[in-house]
Amino acid sequence: MTDNTASRPHVVEFRNVSKTYGEGTRAYTAIKNVNFVVEDRPDHGEFVAILGPSGCGKSTVFRLIAGLSPQHPPSTGQVLVFGKPVNGAGADRGMVFQDYTSFDHLRVIDNIAFGLECRGVPLTERRDQARLWIEKMGLNPATDAMKFPHELSGGMRQRVAIARTLILHPRIILMDEPFGALDPGTRYAMQDLLVKLWREQQATVFFITHSIEEAVYLGDRVLIMSRAPGTILHELRMEHSTRPARDVQREPAFLEAVFKVRDIIEQLEKPA
Numbered sequence: 001m002t003d004n005t006a007s008r009p010h011v012v013e014f015r016n017v018s019k020t021y022g023e024g025t026r027a028y029t030a031i032k033n034v035n036f037v038v039e040d041r042p043d044h045g046e047f048v049a050i051l052g053p054s055g056c057g058k059s060t061v062f063r064l065i066a067g068l069s070p071q072h073p074p075s076t077g078q079v080l081v082f083g084k085p086v087n088g089a090g091a092d093r094g095m096v097f098q099d100y101t102s103f104d105h106l107r108v109i110d111n112i113a114f115g116l117e118c119r120g121v122p123l124t125e126r127r128d129q130a131r132l133w134i135e136k137m138g139l140n141p142a143t144d145a146m147k148f149p150h151e152l153s154g155g156m157r158q159r160v161a162i163a164r165t166l167i168l169h170p171r172i173i174l175m176d177e178p179f180g181a182l183d184p185g186t187r188y189a190m191q192d193l194l195v196k197l198w199r200e201q202q203a204t205v206f207f208i209t210h211s212i213e214e215a216v217y218l219g220d221r222v223l224i225m226s227r228a229p230g231t232i233l234h235e236l237r238m239e240h241s242t243r244p245a246r247d248v249q250r251e252p253a254f255l256e257a258v259f260k261v262r263d264i265i266e267q268l269e270k271p272a
């Protein structure tokens with residue numbers, strides 16, 4: 001058996017990346033010397049969870065990966081995706097935000113099909129694909145397809161937002177606090193759905209959350225960032241569970257792992 005991992009370019013690599021917004025007396029350094037590598041594993045995209053206090057630069061890191069300005073380009077250092085410096089947005093990277101990023105004036109089916117429309121996929125074909133995604137997301141093609149976003153619950157809207165991104169099969173999925181506004185029950189259901197979709201798509205997922213439980217449950221790896229200017233203070237490897245979020249997250253072993261991460265964060269945040 002040959003191990004070809006070494007020859008595959010890294011999915012994402014940050015080399016000493018810093019970002020300063022503004023100039024002169026208004027200059028503000030949001031992230032400083034951020035370094036990490038996510039390797040391309042042949043049969044398993046990694047799930048990378050990112051924890052850190054508000055304003056520490058988590059979204060800045062994401063938008064640098066996505067190649068979106070004004071975060072892109074970095075002030076110093078290099079952001080590489082599949083071995084090449086990022087020079088703008090690209091179809092290999094898709095983003096999902098906390099505030100549901102669907103178009104209010106488009107029906108569910110056309111919201112989900114929007115990216116395909118941009119790619120020039122004909123109407124019937126893109127609606128067929130969108131219908132499959134409606135089903136995959138646990139929505140009802142018969143009753144939900146023709147609804148507008150304002151007719152949906154928060155959880156349903158977030159399903160639409162995720163489907164809009166995943167229908168394009170990005171190799172890297174960037175999720176910025178996607179479940180932060182959901183009630184606990186809906187959140188467990190969304191975590192389970194996400195794990196299932198992630199396994200199917202074999203994409204690399206970057207996931208920002210404020211919930212240590214969520215990071216420990218979802219992450220293969222958890223990156224812990226410092227207060228601003230943000231940098232990565234700690235990386236932890238996690239056991240990935242295949243069982244439902246609601247069950248796992250009440251088990252002693254899981255809670256023990258959560259306490260460990262909480263202790264690490266508290267230790268890191270103590271003034272020197």
Ligand SMILES: Nc1ncnc2c1ncn2[C@@H]1O[C@H](COP(=O)(O)OP(=O)(O)O)[C@@H](O)[C@H]1O
Pocket residue numbers: 021022028030052053054055056057058059060061070071228
């Ligand atoms: N476009 C911008 N211009 C100026 N400052 C910004 C800009 N975007 C973010 N910041 C600042 O950079 C810091 C980090 O922001 P952000 O990456 O959104 O943090 P987080 O997502 O961790 O809450 C914050 O202090 C924020 O105000």
Ligand SMILES: [Mg+2]
Pocket residue numbers: 058059060176
């Ligand atoms: Mg943010």
